[in-house]
Amino acid sequence: MVTMPNPESLASLAVHAGREDLADLGVHTMPIDLSTTNPLPTIEAGRDAYDNFAAGHPRTDGMTSVYRRAWNPTVARFEEALAALETFQPERPPVHAEAVAFASGMAAITAVILSRVAAGRPHVVAVRPLYGGTDALLASGLLGSEVSFVEPHAVADAITDRTGLIVLETPSNPTLELRDIADIVRQAGDVPVMVDNTFATPVLQRPLLLGAGFVVHSATKYIGGHGDAMGGVVVTSPEHATELRPIRTVTGGVLDPWSAYLLHRGLATLPLRVHAQQATASQLAAWLREQPAVERVFYPGLPGSDPEGLLGRQMAGPGAMVGFELAGGFGSAERVCGALRLITHAVSLGGVESLIEHPAALTHRVVAEEAQPGAGVLRVSVGLESVDDLITDLGKALAHA
Numbered sequence: 001m002v003t004m005p006n007p008e009s010l011a012s013l014a015v016h017a018g019r020e021d022l023a024d025l026g027v028h029t030m031p032i033d034l035s036t037t038n039p040l041p042t043i044e045a046g047r048d049a050y051d052n053f054a055a056g057h058p059r060t061d062g063m064t065s066v067y068r069r070a071w072n073p074t075v076a077r078f079e080e081a082l083a084a085l086e087t088f089q090p091e092r093p094p095v096h097a098e099a100v101a102f103a104s105g106m107a108a109i110t111a112v113i114l115s116r117v118a119a120g121r122p123h124v125v126a127v128r129p130l131y132g133g134t135d136a137l138l139a140s141g142l143l144g145s146e147v148s149f150v151e152p153h154a155v156a157d158a159i160t161d162r163t164g165l166i167v168l169e170t171p172s173n174p175t176l177e178l179r180d181i182a183d184i185v186r187q188a189g190d191v192p193v194m195v196d197n198t199f200a201t202p203v204l205q206r207p208l209l210l211g212a213g214f215v216v217h218s219a220t221k222y223i224g225g226h227g228d229a230m231g232g233v234v235v236t237s238p239e240h241a242t243e244l245r246p247i248r249t250v251t252g253g254v255l256d257p258w259s260a261y262l263l264h265r266g267l268a269t270l271p272l273r274v275h276a277q278q279a280t281a282s283q284l285a286a287w288l289r290e291q292p293a294v295e296r297v298f299y300p301g302l303p304g305s306d307p308e309g310l311l312g313r314q315m316a317g318p319g320a321m322v323g324f325e326l327a328g329g330f331g332s333a334e335r336v337c338g339a340l341r342l343i344t345h346a347v348s349l350g351g352v353e354s355l356i357e358h359p360a361a362l363t364h365r366v367v368a369e370e371a372q373p374g375a376g377v378l379r380v381s382v383g384l385e386s387v388d389d390l391i392t393d394l395g396k397a398l399a400h401a
């Protein structure tokens with residue numbers, strides 16, 4: 001594909017990235033290629049393509065496609081776009097990274113762990129809190145990995161000669177702690193750091209530019225933004241991407257072209273959505289802090305919530321996820337969720353509709369007891385509704401707490 005000259009703003013890049021070949025094709029929007037197989041000009045051409053994919057390389061110009069599980073053009077355009085966004089830095093030399101897309105965020109995280117196990121470095125050092133699925137996958141050892149859960153300042157001490165990966169989220173799910181990526185990269189030395197960037201998105205934070213080895217996303221969330229497409233993606237060095245692609249091909253966790261199209265389309269409005277949702281979340285978090293039924297609010301933008309001064313330095317803004325703890329515990333949380341009318345009581349996040357959920361009972365139910373969020377904690381994904389309507393809805397529901 002043709003490479004677009006680096007534009008000045010992420011907003012322009014989000015609209016145009018991964019679309020460079022469309023004009024030559026004579027189309028305005030991304031074609032959805034649904035072929036599961038491809039006609040082969042010769043046996044030899046097919047064999048060469050097989051060898052290329054088995055070695056983990058992307059398809060190059062002039063090479064035939066073979067089978068959707070190995071390569072698909074609609075997926076490849078989305079990958080190109082996300083890699084461009086995660087490496088965007090105006091007026092700086094381009095950072096070379098490649099994206100590898102998967103069927104879900106968990107498929108993406110699974111492939112990264114498997115790649116490190118396959119490299120003979122199965123030990124993972126992980127900083128909690130993490131999304132419940134990630135935490136449980138690491139704790140289970142299902143993929144042949146071993147895990148040490150540590151505090152952020154203790155990463156260096158936990159590394160052994162078997163350590164192949166450091167895992168963290170910032171902001172973390174569900175209590176929105178910020179972690180200093182550059183500091184953890186420093187502690188990690190030559191061990192690659194995997195940052196789950198689902199909550200921040202490349203609009204607010206680009207961990208590869210701070211030295212992270214892998215950025216992962218549940219693209220199901222902000223990237224798609226409309227709650228109608230599931231996907232995951234890893235953005236990493238070309239060398240690591242070469243290790244991930246054969247894992248994706250043999251394990252089969254591929255992104256389908258319909259979802260790739262929707263996720264790619266979602267990128268065009270990602271900066272706009274994230275900034276609007278963040279503005280509403282900031283107001284909602286400040287309002288929540290004043291409510292008598294609310295004991296504590298988790299939001300990086302509130303005074304005292306960013307002791308290391310990472311906002312502005314590492315992350316351009318506090319994001320659009322807000323957590324809060326009800327003084328009345330689980331019973332209060334149950335009553336509040338039941339009384340909401342505008343905000344939907346549902347798991348997942350990052351879409352245009354506001355959602356609320358109880359992490360300890362749902363998304364983090366699978367996490368070991370000592371790492372469980374409190375029974376009174378609720379997590380809100382702030383959507384695009386007006387802040388006044390959200391406050392009215394939450395205000396009425398909190399009266400039942």
Ligand SMILES: Cc1ncc(COP(=O)(O)O)c(C=O)c1O
Nearest residue numbers: 104105106131173198218220231
């Ligand atoms: C931070 C984070 N990472 C990863 C995942 C897993 O993504 P998926 O549901 O697309 O597999 C989630 C899902 O909620 C998440 O919140």
